[in-house]
Amino acid sequence: MTQYIIRRILWFFPVLFCVGLITFTIAQLTPGGPFDAGRAETGRRMPAGTEQVLRERFGMDLPIWRQFTRYMFFDIETNSETGERNIVWGAIGGNLGPTYASRGQRTVQQELFEGSRDNPSRFYYSARLGAQALLIAIVFGIPLGVVAALKQNSWVDYFSLFFATSFVALGTLVVSIMFIVIFASWLGWFTVIPDWDDPIKPWVLPSFALGLASMGYIARLTRSSVLEVKRQDYVRTAHSKGLAEQVVIWRHVVRNALLPVVTIMGPLIAAFLTGTLFVELIFDVPGMGLKLVQAIGQRDYSMIIGGALIYTFILSLSNLLVDLAYGIVDPRISLK
Numbered sequence: 001m002t003q004y005i006i007r008r009i010l011w012f013f014p015v016l017f018c019v020g021l022i023t024f025t026i027a028q029l030t031p032g033g034p035f036d037a038g039r040a041e042t043g044r045r046m047p048a049g050t051e052q053v054l055r056e057r058f059g060m061d062l063p064i065w066r067q068f069t070r071y072m073f074f075d076i077e078t079n080s081e082t083g084e085r086n087i088v089w090g091a092i093g094g095n096l097g098p099t100y101a102s103r104g105q106r107t108v109q110q111e112l113f114e115g116s117r118d119n120p121s122r123f124y125y126s127a128r129l130g131a132q133a134l135l136i137a138i139v140f141g142i143p144l145g146v147v148a149a150l151k152q153n154s155w156v157d158y159f160s161l162f163f164a165t166s167f168v169a170l171g172t173l174v175v176s177i178m179f180i181v182i183f184a185s186w187l188g189w190f191t192v193i194p195d196w197d198d199p200i201k202p203w204v205l206p207s208f209a210l211g212l213a214s215m216g217y218i219a220r221l222t223r224s225s226v227l228e229v230k231r232q233d234y235v236r237t238a239h240s241k242g243l244a245e246q247v248v249i250w251r252h253v254v255r256n257a258l259l260p261v262v263t264i265m266g267p268l269i270a271a272f273l274t275g276t277l278f279v280e281l282i283f284d285v286p287g288m289g290l291k292l293v294q295a296i297g298q299r300d301y302s303m304i305i306g307g308a309l310i311y312t313f314i315l316s317l318s319n320l321l322v323d324l325a326y327g328i329v330d331p332r333i334s335l336k
Contacts, residue, residue, distance in 0.1 A: 123288055
């Protein structure tokens with residue numbers, strides 16, 4: 001087990017390197033630059049002298065290959081006054097660099113993770129929203145799928161499938177708009193403009209809007225998996241031994257049927273924790289997803305690459321945890 005975990009963690013580095021290289025290449029090939037933001041609105045270009053100073057500060061005057069290695073690995077800088085040479089670590093040392101939008105005044109970590117008790121970080125908003133949505137998807141999705149499978153071809157099964165498929169078909173964008181129109185505009189149960197000082201009310205609608213689509217997918221996947229497991233020989237053997245119906249269902253059927261559901265948890269966790277654009281945009285959630293999309297429009301290279309690396313790390317870690325969960329759900333699975 002320990003060797004397996006170490007081996008998987010070591011694979012994080014080549015994966016992060018490839019993602020960083022691809023993201024850096026796409027960012028460099030995209031027309032425009034980080035200092036062009038606002039030109040379309042004002043029609044004025046930044047003074048050439050100012051732009052040159054900023055390009056030197058961010059290392060944009062260096063060769064492309066050195067810009068990449070400088071960001072991902074390290075760079076050796078020489079102090080102009082003392083002549084000392086110092087190693088400045090990049091992403092491999094946890095330094096995701098200063099943001100272009102702040103002109104170097106704030107780093108990527110500060111923009112995404114820095115916060116206080118009264119003013120939480122962007123990561124806090126995205127992580128809390130994602131955790132609540134994931135909890136809703138699991139708590140409602142798995143029981144709904146199990147009940148639908150046990151009541152196959154009954155009105156319960158048809159209603160459950162209709163309920164689950166509806167949210168999958170509508171998607172997060174449409175469900176979010178529907179929730180605002182119905183619960184905020186018509187019924188007045190929630191405010192259209194959220195007050196994030198309230199610890200509960202502003203989180204309800206975005207959490208359910210984000211979680212219900214995944215709930216429908218989990219319910220359908222659970223139903224299909226339970227129906228398949230019910231037909232296995234060991235389930236018939238358990239019935240023939242006289243085991244109680246509830247014991248057979250929860251110990252032998254549901255537990256083995258959860259493996260496909262556990263498989264999709266890795267991508268779901270990563271997507272939820274890093275934020276979802278539509279939900280954060282519609283409900284005005286000051287999370288990571290909205291910030292990263294804004295960075296793309298601003299050509300904020302360090303924020304774009306840093307966001308991609310953070311998402312990739314969370315996804316890789318989530319998949320590792322999912323693989324470890326296999327052994328808990330089904331002890332027959334050996335991790336080697």
